[in-house]
Amino acid sequence: MEIFERLESEVRGYCRDWPTVFDEARGSHIYDESGTQYLDFFAGAGSLNYGHNNPELKSKLLDYLVGDSVVHSLDTYSTAKREFLATFDEVVLQPRGLDYKVQFPGPAGNNAVEAALKLARKYTGRDTVISFTNGFHGMTLGALSVTGNSMKRSGAGVPLGHAATMPFDNYMDGQTPDFLWLRSLLEDSGSGLDKPAAVIVETVQGEGGINVASTEWLRGLADLCQEYGILLIVDDIQMGCGRTGPFFSFEHAGITPDIVTLSKSISGYGLPMALTLFKRELDVWDPGEHNGTFRGPNPSFVTGTAALNTFWRDGEFQRATEAKGEIMQKRLAELAEEFAEAGAVARGRGMAGALAFEREGAAEALSAEAFRRGLLVETAGPNDEVVKLLPPLTTSEQELERGLEIIAESARATVKIPQLA
Structure with a gap:
């Protein structure tokens, strides 16, 4: 690994937890160069919802590349983009009654978030965006301004403004009515809070620790936004594309956001791709006002189209995901009960799950043991x-x-229960 140590920046992260060199990957497994097999419950941080090198998607991609088809096209028209848009409309938008315009803002989730924030501010003529405790929306400056993690925010090196943080669901004492603080600020002209352009929220906070917003809380937030003329942005970058069961994670709550951001698994194959979706009346962009060199990723259009056709034409895939999600959440709840004296708590929705621990270092030790x-x-x-x-x-x-x-074996090997410690 000398070449990595000598040349790659100290900013690298995941490799410090998984000190091996990966070489091959198929389905739910990844292999290092010595042939050691690992079961992958990381899935490219949610970018590989359909597994590594899915054969249906790979076949379509190889055919496209072998045919000398267009790979790079910025925002010019291409056959691959046309096919993706038509399929996305037919398979995702129309069945859900969503009349969204589609913007290709750039290759990554932070590009989708930056476009969403800029559009909300342009449309409303207002500056402030409300975000929530423990939210995460990306590492660029606009996205960091609505991110809660202090370590990540400190890396900006400049003040992060035009944002205000409010408590996420179940952040307070459980007795204070939802949105009491936000509503009080909005109604009081002396509160110091300018009327916001938008609210940005994850229905399940991924980086924040798999914190799940209840359907009631999400509906209440949507109602508040409508009441005060504030745009609702749902960041579905990690929890979209079926992670919680339905294609969009907000479908559980029966709400319709004004703006939705998608990335990670939208290409279906781990290739860079992002979408910013918004209600038709919000499309006030001037041509070229928000652009980028890599916003026409045709190989990603091809695999994204294949993923929609393979997995989302009917409800079978969603039903299977929900069934496996129930297995996962039930087992995590059992483990939380087993390790209750160590402060273990199960969290999750669908196939996004977590075990949270009160004791410092417990999660890190468990993760390291699981790798071994x-x-x-x-x-x-x-x-x-x-x-x-x-x-x-x-x-x-x-x-x-x-x-x-x-996970259970690793917890038993590493998590110390006080009376046995």
Whole structure:
């Protein structure tokens, strides 16, 4: 690994937790150069909902490349873009009654968030955006301004303004009515809070530790936004594309956001791609007002189209995901009960799951032990106190059970219960 140590920046992160050189990947498994197999419950931080090198998607991609088809096109028209848009409209938007325009803002989730924030401010003529405690929306300056994590925010090097933070669901004492503080600020001309352009929210906070917003809280937020003329942005970058069951994570709550950001698994293959979706009346962009060199990723259009056709033409895939999600959440709840004296709490929705620990270092130790036993899981939360599970949605029930058993074995090996310590 000398070449990495000598040349790659100290900013690298995941490799410090998984000190091996990966070489091959298929389905729910990834292999290092020595041939050691790992069950992957990380899935490219949610970019591989359909697993590694899905054969249906790979076949379409190879055919496209072999045919000398257009790879790079900025925002010019291409056959691959036309096919993606038509399929996305037919398979995703129309069945859900969503009349969204589609913007290709650039290759990554932070590009989608930056476009959403700029559009909201342009449309409303207002500056402030409301975000929530422990939210995460990306590492560029606009996205960092609505991100809660102090370590990530400090890396900006400049003040992060035009944003205000409010408590996420269940952040307070459980007795204070939802949105009491926000509503009070909005109604009081002396509060110091300018009328916001938008609210940005994750229905399940991924980086923040798999904090799940209830359907009631999300509906209340949507109602408040409508009442005060504030745009509602749902960041579905990690929890979209079926991670919580339905294609969009907000479908559980029966709400219709004004703006939605998608990335990660929208290409279906781990290729860079992002979308900013917004209601038709919000499309006030001037031509070229928000652009980027890599906003026409035709290979991603091809695999994204293949993913929609393969997995989302009917409800079978969603039903299978929800069934596996129930298995996952039930097993995590059992583990939380087993380790209750160590402060373990189960969290999650669908196939986004977590075990949170009160004891410092417990999640990190469990994750390291899981790696030694052949499972990739990451930690999350403001203090890395959460073991976060994002297996590919295509993971078989047998693979899912094996991964959860490794989590259990790793917890028993590392998490100390006070009376036994």
